[in-house]
Amino acid sequence: MMVCSLELEDRRRALSGQSASTCDGSAGRIVKENCAANSRQAGRWPVNPAGVDALEEEGLNSVLPARSSLLGWNKHFSSGGRNYCMRPIRPSDIELYPAFLDRISARDIKQRFLVARKTFSSLELKRITQIDHDREIAFVVLEAEHEDLAGVGRLCWDPAVGTGECALLVRTDLQGKGIGSLLLRQVVAYAKLKTIGRIEGLVLEENLTMLDLCRKFGFRIVPHPHELGLRVVALNLD
Numbered sequence: 001m002m003v004c005s006l007e008l009e010d011r012r013r014a015l016s017g018q019s020a021s022t023c024d025g026s027a028g029r030i031v032k033e034n035c036a037a038n039s040r041q042a043g044r045w046p047v048n049p050a051g052v053d054a055l056e057e058e059g060l061n062s063v064l065p066a067r068s069s070l071l072g073w074n075k076h077f078s079s080g081g082r083n084y085c086m087r088p089i090r091p092s093d094i095e096l097y098p099a100f101l102d103r104i105s106a107r108d109i110k111q112r113f114l115v116a117r118k119t120f121s122s123l124e125l126k127r128i129t130q131i132d133h134d135r136e137i138a139f140v141v142l143e144a145e146h147e148d149l150a151g152v153g154r155l156c157w158d159p160a161v162g163t164g165e166c167a168l169l170v171r172t173d174l175q176g177k178g179i180g181s182l183l184l185r186q187v188v189a190y191a192k193l194k195t196i197g198r199i200e201g202l203v204l205e206e207n208l209t210m211l212d213l214c215r216k217f218g219f220r221i222v223p224h225p226h227e228l229g230l231r232v233v234a235l236n237l238d
């Protein structure tokens with residue numbers, strides 16, 4: 001069953017008004033296919049991150065979800081004198097989201113979801129944290145001391161297509177410390193493991209930080225074929 005993330009749903013909503021025939025671009029293709037899946041069920045490098053002082057991989061963790069593909073994806077690092085842990089998202093992380101979202105600026109919310117949003121329902125938060133690992137992975141970064149959520153990197157893919165869509169969100173007060181770079185590196189590494197051939201993303205043209213980050217990771221950046229003010233970023237992994 002296709003479980004689409006809140007992020008992707010919102011990003012599709014941001015593109016609503018597109019006719020099916022406008023969904024034929026690269027990122028647009030994901031939009032179209034995921035829309036179809038939605039209606040069916042009626043019912044998301046090689047770079048040394050800036051500011052990161054240390055990065056250490058952790059071995060098996062018994063608290064992780066019992067999926068062998070997620071074992072070994074925990075990392076610890078420090079930046080700006082603070083310690084952080086990065087690991088795959090867990091359903092219990094839903095508890096951390098309200099405080100996390102409270103500390104994200106309105107501008108960052110819009111850059112992440114492509115539309116201004118003020119609230120997120122509990123159902124939406126469940127969709128973010130209870131994911132279908134056959135089609136989606138999310139890595140969270142936690143402040144080690146308080147276990148507060150500092151950032152999330154997400155990748156959703158359609159196994160039949162072999163293309164994924166990624167998105168990042170780092171808490172506004174913790175940006176510029178290398179967390180986004182680490183999340184993107186993790187997402188790319190996971191995509192390679194899953195033999196996903198291409199990662200794409202939709203980025204507002206005003207979002208120079210994300211575009212800069214994508215450029216450093218080798219993403220190709222082109223204007224969205226149908227939406228003014230939007231860029232499609234794409235990285236081939238083949």
Ligand SMILES: CC(C)(COP(=O)(O)OP(=O)(O)OC[C@H]1O[C@@H](n2cnc3c(N)ncnc32)[C@H](O)[C@@H]1OP(=O)(O)O)[C@@H](O)C(=O)NCCC(=O)NCCS
Nearest residue numbers: 050108111112167168169170175176177178179180181210
């Ligand atoms: C985009 C985002 C994820 C980057 O996360 P981050 O933790 O700040 O990124 P990093 O600290 O790893 O910095 C990566 C690069 O981004 C750029 N960057 C970071 N902070 C920046 C700032 N304040 N101004 C300009 N560029 C900046 C730099 O190029 C930096 O690389 P460098 O310092 O090595 O030169 C974060 O700004 C964010 O969450 N923004 C809101 C949501 C969003 O835009 N998501 C992307 C769309 S899905």
